[in-house]
Amino acid sequence: MIGQESIDRFVALLGPKGVTTDADDLTPWLSDWRGRYHGAAAAMLSPASTQQVAATVKLAAELGVPLVPQGGNTSMVGGATPPADGSALILSLRRMNEIRSLSPEDNLAVCEAGVILSVLHDAAEAAGRRFPLSLGAKGSATIGGLVSTNAGGTQVLRHGTMRALVEGVEAVLPDGSIFDGLDALKKDNRGYDIKQLLIGAEGTLGVVTAAALRLVPAIAARAVGWVGVDSPAQALRLLRHAEETLGDSVEGFEVIADETLGFVLGHIPGTRSPIETRTPWHVLIEVDQADLAEPGPVERLEGALADALERGIAIDAAIAANEAQAEAFWRIRESLSESERAQGPALQYDISVPVAKMPAFMVEAAAAAEARFPGTTASSFGHLGDGNVHFHVRAPRGTSDGPGWITAQGQAINAFVHDAVVAVGGSISAEHGIGQMKRAELGRLASPARIAALRAIKSAFDPQGLFNPGKLIPLPGEG
Missing domain, CATH: 3.30.43.10 (Uridine Diphospho-n-acetylenolpyruvylglucosamine Reductase, domain 2)
Known part of the structure; x- marks a missing residue:
């Protein structure tokens, strides 16, 4: 002590x-x-x-x-x-909550680490801009944490993770020196990119105190659609079709199993399926425009989906008739995690696989997990365009001792799922980081070269080992 x-x-x-x-x-x-x-x-x-x-x-x-x-x-x-x-x-870092500057001309906001994400959203909107990263914890997540974990979210398909949105970083290094890297330079060839080392380092290399963040024009108009498909493979074909016909205006593309949709409809009052046809899988798609040019996003999405239906790429589709309905569609997506938790004890995985392999993984890994661990049920949803799978393995029905089940089965299920991820060339952490929960698994599964590099960088920055001990970096014996 x-x-x-x-x-x-x-x-x-x-x-x-x-x-x-x-x-x-x-x-x-x-x-x-x-x-x-x-x-x-x-x-x-x-x-x-x-x-x-x-x-x-x-x-x-x-x-x-x-x-x-x-x-x-x-x-x-x-x-x-x-x-x-x-x-x-x-x-x-919560007392450091000032937005130091916000420039529509430069499309840049400089925020201290304690600025809450939703506060930045509101400030950017007031200036006719937006910060294109959002997640369920936007009302409490802070900029420093988002930078330190390289947060993702539902808009990565178009705008990327925090790595793509951070133009500069200010941080305090373990010796107490201040790294002033807030200048948003498009070209900077002075050797190692300290900014990128700090992004995603989970506070093990430095304390992020401020960040210069890229803004984009505000949305002038959007269209949100719900599409029924027969499989994740068909969903991927729909994504490629949307990209071909709608270009980079596709901002969100989420794939959801019908079972998972059922969890939301049964748990969240006032929710209903956007389409009448019962389909095995569902896609939520959003198309945005920064101007009011004709044709608008609704007309463009209608055309793309009509063509998809005609080609047999989709089974049924609906487009939100107004903003309230668009928000209702997205409410379903944002309620998935809560509704999954309401089903009982489960192990949740934030993983990523190559996009081309994601459809097969979502189906085959779930079937394999259920076969390997009798009585469990498995399903997933995710951001199809970036390969991010939120994979869940639920305890057998009637399990009353959730912690006991996790203690008894958790390590074996973790290893099974992570081995499946690595087998297809994926990552055991897509957007949540490693922290302490996945540290040992990173040590078990990562290459010796990766582990050695992580430890060498940590030692060079923090030779006393005082910054966020026990996180991210595998301990001796863990790799």
Whole structure:
């Protein structure tokens, strides 16, 4: 445990508002968002500026105190939870919540790490722009966390992950120095790209304090459609058809099993299937335009879907008649995870496979899991255009002891699913990161060259091992 003398030195540095020690105030920040990991910490440090972050990091290095950077605490893999032994302090960036600048002319916003994603969305909209990344936790996820985990979401097909949207980064490195890389340069050939090393590093190499983010024009008009198809393979044919006929205006393309749709309709009040025909699989597609040129997105999508129906690429289709109906379509997609959880104990996987192999994987991996673990049921949904599969293996019906089932079966099911992913050239983490949940599996499955490189980079940046210990980097014996 960290002694009171050390805590007092942080209080002297940051003031009473900058250090939280009350047990009740700390409790919400000691567990991960899913409630699977629980830690302990003597205090939470909350600097209010980059300079205070730098001073805090320098003091922590002097004292040998590990720090766990934390934003909105929405990690899905235990990436922002402190160790259970109380050996680290939480470094919260939530007080640093200023949008330093937002320029429609430059299509750029410079945000501090604690800015909440939905706040940035609103600010960009007020300026006639938008930040094209959204996810279910947008009301609590912070920019620093999104950068540090290379977050994805439903718009990756057109705009990419955070790696593609971050133009510059400001961060404090483990020695307390400030890396000022906020200049949004299109060309910069000064060697290693420190910005890209920090993106997706999960706070193990540096604490992101601000980011320069790419904005795009606001949506002037959109069309949202729901299409019934007979298989994920047919959904992929529909995607390629949409890309050929609609170009890069296709912003979202989600594929959902009919069983999974049924979970939403049975769990979320007021939801209904957008199409009357019962089909084995479904596609949610969104087409956006930044102008009001004719033909508009509705007419263009109608033409593309009519052609798809005629060619036998789709079984049935509906286009939202208004914005309320469009939001209702998307509400189904955004309710999938909640509805899956309501079905009972399950293991959830955020994985990616090559796009061409995703249709077969969604069907074959589910059948293989059910055969290997009798009584379980498996299904998936995902962002077909980028190969991201959200794969679920549910406990046998009637299982009352969910934690007990996970303890008994979890390791074997994890290995089975991850082995299947690696066999098709995929990744065990698509958009949620590694954190502590997937660290050992990364060590088991990644190549020796990858593990050696990760450890070498970590050692070079953080020789004391004080930044987010126990996350991302496999421990000795794990690879």
